[in-house]
Amino acid sequence: MLFQIFSKKKTIKLGLYGPANSGKSTLANKISKDWLGEKMSSVSHIPHETREVIVKEKIVIKNKSRELTFNLVDTPGIATRIDYEDFMKYKMTKEKSKQRAKEATRGVIEAIKWLDDMDVVIVVLDSTENPYSQVNITIIGNLVARMIPIIVVGNKIDLKKANLKRVESAFPQYDVVGISALRGRNMEELYESLFKAVR
């Protein structure tokens, strides 16, 4: 059935979802750079850098036998709490922190609204963090309820604190792909998972 859906569609919407600071925009940049030669999102160590949905159209990825055209949708990180004072810890002014918090709340709402439009989603998790967070469970639960194919990625495997096994044991029903979007590690496996998800 999925094959029929995708074969009728010319361009697939591939969404990047996950909590704040899991590396969605770094991954978006890596995919865009690999196949279009250009970046698409700004990145920062300060959470909620992406506060609007960003779309890069017509990315064509290829393997030996197939090619896949999709619009890549980088979404703001989903969160259940946003406190402007958290941004002030990164030496932002009070005004800028308040503005960022306001935009971040709108971003979360927008990201959730976009869920219905997705054809495939890469759930980007930070493999150095506890995977059993409710945000992760809520994102995956909503994708399952909408019958949207999911690829679970454990990002930041280049860091010492990374624990991919923990991500795998939290989501045993998925083949978790461990990557480092920043260093470009294991991207081939991710692209192959994408071809499998979009049969």
Next chain:
Amino acid sequence: MGLILRFVPYGDIEILELDEKIKYLLDIVKDKNIVLMGGRLKPEEEAALIQKTMEGISKKFKGVELCTIFPEEKNLDLFRKIKKNFASMVLGNREGLTIIGPASIIKEIKRDPNKIQLFTVSTRR
């Protein structure tokens, strides 16, 4: 001041419409209480809860911490899984427990995976 835990039986909210259900729960949390709800919200209700939380963020309300625990399904045979999923679809998911607390009080809820730890925000006296 101590923590106030408010138990909400699933039966109290199951008849409510989505918006009413979310408002009911968020009103309790905005009063600085921690909700202990029997059962769990549907995924789309959890998403709506997050959306409504974001809409309500203000100087006083910083958001929520949310956690659900539910029995492991991996040991159930296929028939029991189907039976359970059907019952959940018809009656709502009454199994498990949902905790929702105000972010100004609950710093973090850790589930790992069968126990829950509530970390509260430290306050100066």
